[in-house]
Amino acid sequence: MSEYVTITIDDREVKARTGQKLLWAALENDIYIPHLCAIKAEKRPNASCRLCFVEIEGLSDPVTSCSRTVKEGMVVTTRSPRVDRLVKTAFELLLSxxxxxxxxxxxxxxxxxxxxxxxxxxxxxxxxxxxxxxxxxxxxxxxxxxxxxxxxxxxxxxxxxxxxxxxxxxxxxxxxxxxxxxxxxxxxxxxxxxxxxxxxxxxxxxxxxxxxxxxxx
Ligand code: SF4
Ligand code: SF4
Ligand code: FES
Structure with missing residues (x-):
């Protein structure tokens, strides 16, 4: 198995380690995705804050990037009206x-x-x-x-x-x-x-x- 996969995030081709969670692949490539509960998620994702949503081509609904493993050829969008709505709602609930x-x-x-x-x-x-x-x-x-x-x-x-x-x-x-x-x-x-x-x-x-x-x- 190859050590790296190539994925596309926001129209940018980036390398990610095989088996890596998508959130961390993005952050390591200076692409920001909001996150709170996953500070150490590479070791133990808990996907509870619901702030790290992204869209992945081929999936009908946004998913949490801290719990999604990268796959060769994956195409990811970190901002969309749906993602922004979900992140805003999760954030406002936290503030409540x-x-x-x-x-x-x-x-x-x-x-x-x-x-x-x-x-x-x-x-x-x-x-x-x-x-x-x-x-x-x-x-x-x-x-x-x-x-x-x-x-x-x-x-x-x-x-x-x-x-x-x-x-x-x-x-x-x-x-x-x-x-x-x-x-x-x-x-x-x-x-x-x-x-x-x-x-x-x-x-x-x-x-x-x-x-x-x-x-x-
Ligand atoms: S925000 Fe609360 S749960 Fe999170 S580390 Fe601080 S004390 Fe612990
Ligand atoms: S009070 Fe303000 S600075 Fe302190 S934890 Fe809350 S948002 Fe952050
Ligand atoms: S960082 Fe909290 S759900 Fe992903």
Missing amino acids: DHDLKCSECPAHRNCALQTIAKKRGLKLRQKRFKPVIREFELDDSPQEFAFNRNRCVLCGQCIWADREEAKIGAIGFTGRGITRVVTTFQDVPLAESICTQCTLCVDACPVGALYYKDSAK
């Missing part, structure tokens, strides 16, 4: 329960939501969906970092880092739908849990939910 106080946030100017908004010309506010106000208490029990769950976008990257990199299993998702949240076992503060405060989860967080106390992320 997000505590949007950017100027007070440690991730301000270094935030995946801000990047997506900027790159796709989207506004960092929405009126289409009923806002959900989340009022979780700040967990600032760890020595170096804090966890503000009102800013969490449920991307799962911290859980991945905790389980796969740190090999601890201190945090996980509980609840469904609007009650879904990242917690420790029995929802105790991080410092009272089995968390070793290694900070790998903080480094994995693409927004200002997990952040270092002494600096912007």
Whole structure:
């Protein structure tokens, strides 16, 4: 099997590694596709944020590029009215329960939501969906970092880092739908849990939910 395949993205012919996910092939060739939950998707795609839609020639509906493997001759379009509508809807849904106080946030100017908004010309506010106000208490029990769950976008990257990199299993998702949240076992503060405060989860967080106390992320 050849090590590379040739695909076309937005009329540009690019090389991608055989078996690579399409999102990463695009990003490595400086072609932007919005993404949030797939920061480490090459290792473990979870396709939950629904931001990375593209059109692929021959398929009737847009697909998530983080979960689609490249194939020789694949022809991909990253922007179309349908893709733009889907991305805008997914983005606005994310914002509907997000505590949007950017100027007070440690991730301000270094935030995946801000990047997506900027790159796709989207506004960092929405009126289409009923806002959900989340009022979780700040967990600032760890020595170096804090966890503000009102800013969490449920991307799962911290859980991945905790389980796969740190090999601890201190945090996980509980609840469904609007009650879904990242917690420790029995929802105790991080410092009272089995968390070793290694900070790998903080480094994995693409927004200002997990952040270092002494600096912007
Ligand atoms: S996480 Fe990003 S979008 Fe949310 S408040 Fe912080 S800077 Fe703003
Ligand atoms: S805390 Fe950060 S990394 Fe973890 S799920 Fe929320 S947004 Fe993602
Ligand atoms: S990056 Fe593909 S669904 Fe989140």
